[in-house]
């Protein structure tokens with residue numbers, strides 16, 4: 001089943017002359033892990049808002065085309081229906097935490113579904129454990145670090161047992177080591193859920209491509225409201241490099257792309273050490 005299915009989707013925000021998205025065709029299968037990247041203002045968050053049904057239900061503008069999320073037509077389903085299947089984590093987790101304790105925030109969604117108290121307790125316990133913040137259960141969200149708040153926001157989505165989570169620049173408020181830590185926990189989480197027989201689709205919007213490269217199986221590049229590249233990570237990045245699309249290709253890959261044909265390299269270097277040995281070989285061939 002397709003988790004996401006956009007057919008010729010276009011959207012123009014009210015008051016704006018230009019379409020934020022133009023003719024997007026996009027299918028994401030259940031269970032996929034996809035990175036969406038592209039220059040600032042290209043339309044990434046707009047895609048996230050459509051997946052959640054926030055566009056067109058909470059934003060005014062001109063929507064055309066068809067968008068389905070797990071078979072639900074977003075035009076025919078209120079945001080609350082879509083929220084039973086999909087959760088979104090924004091770049092600023094503070095906006096997503098609004099009660100006095102982490103526990104209450106995590107319980108909020110299931111309480112709105114009017115689930116029995118013991119089911120709610122079970123989901124809260126599980127969700128806190130999955131993101132590793134059981135010890136923060138009774139803490140006030142205001143007293144947490146950025147990384148901890150981000151994890152609390154994720155737990156509050158997990159308690160809804162989502163089939164799809166969209167992360168919209170989840171690391172933009174975090175330092176480099178917390179960013180790596182967060183991304184690792186997101187993918188560990190997917191593994192854990194899948195061990196239990198669940199399926200989780202992940203859509204991650206990120207500028208910092210290097211953080212995700214080892215984790216995703218597909219990269220989609222958006223530019224000016226359109227999908228310009230979509231496919232296997234390394235070939236998408238190579239195409240972006242050749243076409244000079246302004247995205248953050250990790251420096252080590254930029255060097256690799258520059259020398260790969262000349263040096264007959266089939267695989268990118270895994271680390272700097274390997275890159276240096278490639279370069280050494282290349283220069284000794286040139287001089288020798």
Ligand SMILES: Nc1ncnc2c1ncn2[C@@H]1O[C@H](COP(=O)(O)OP(=O)(O)OP(=O)(O)O)[C@@H](O)[C@H]1O
Nearest residue numbers: 013014016020038039040041042043044045046047
């Ligand atoms: N509420 C709004 N009203 C009017 N125009 C908007 C609104 N939100 C976004 N836009 C415009 O729509 C376009 C796409 O915005 P969007 O937020 O989807 O970009 P983005 O790729 O997420 O950018 P960033 O990387 O900076 O987060 C931009 O030109 C933006 O200015």
Ligand SMILES: [Mg+2]
Nearest residue numbers: 044045046168
């Ligand atoms: Mg955005």
